[in-house]
Amino acid sequence: MDDPRAQLERERQRTIERLASLTEDFDKVVAASRDSNADDEHDPEGSTIAFERSQLGALAEQAQRTLTEIDAALARVATGTYATCERCGRSISAERLQARPVVRTCIDCASGR
Known part of the structure; x- marks a missing residue:
């Protein structure tokens, strides 16, 4: 990345x-x-x-x-x-950050899982 x-x-x-x-x-x-x-x-x-x-x-x-x-x-x-999810504290994937550099949450938290 x-x-x-x-x-x-x-x-x-x-x-x-x-x-x-x-x-x-x-x-x-x-x-x-x-x-x-x-x-x-x-x-x-x-x-x-x-x-x-x-x-x-x-x-x-x-x-x-x-x-x-x-x-x-x-x-x-x-x-x-x-690269840390503001909701759960886990890492945000490099792919997600590459696609949307301003995201604050991991894909699981963003999708409501």
Whole structure:
């Protein structure tokens, strides 16, 4: 398995870049709606500016939550508890951590076994 810290740092950087891009897109949509006289709320031909704003806002919130989870995983790496299930205390498999580096529980606890 790749070094967990390095993997998480790469994922953190990608998430920061994605969040910045989403924030920029959100700001553009808001600016466009301010500069436009169009009544997009009643335009049957496309999505509304409000919908686009809502969608971009939700994606940005999701990216922020991901960033928070990555930071929590990095903290677990620092304390030596990264590969330990928070529920049962057993090891989390390397395969599970490789697939989902921010997980906090082993597969048994995640599946309710």
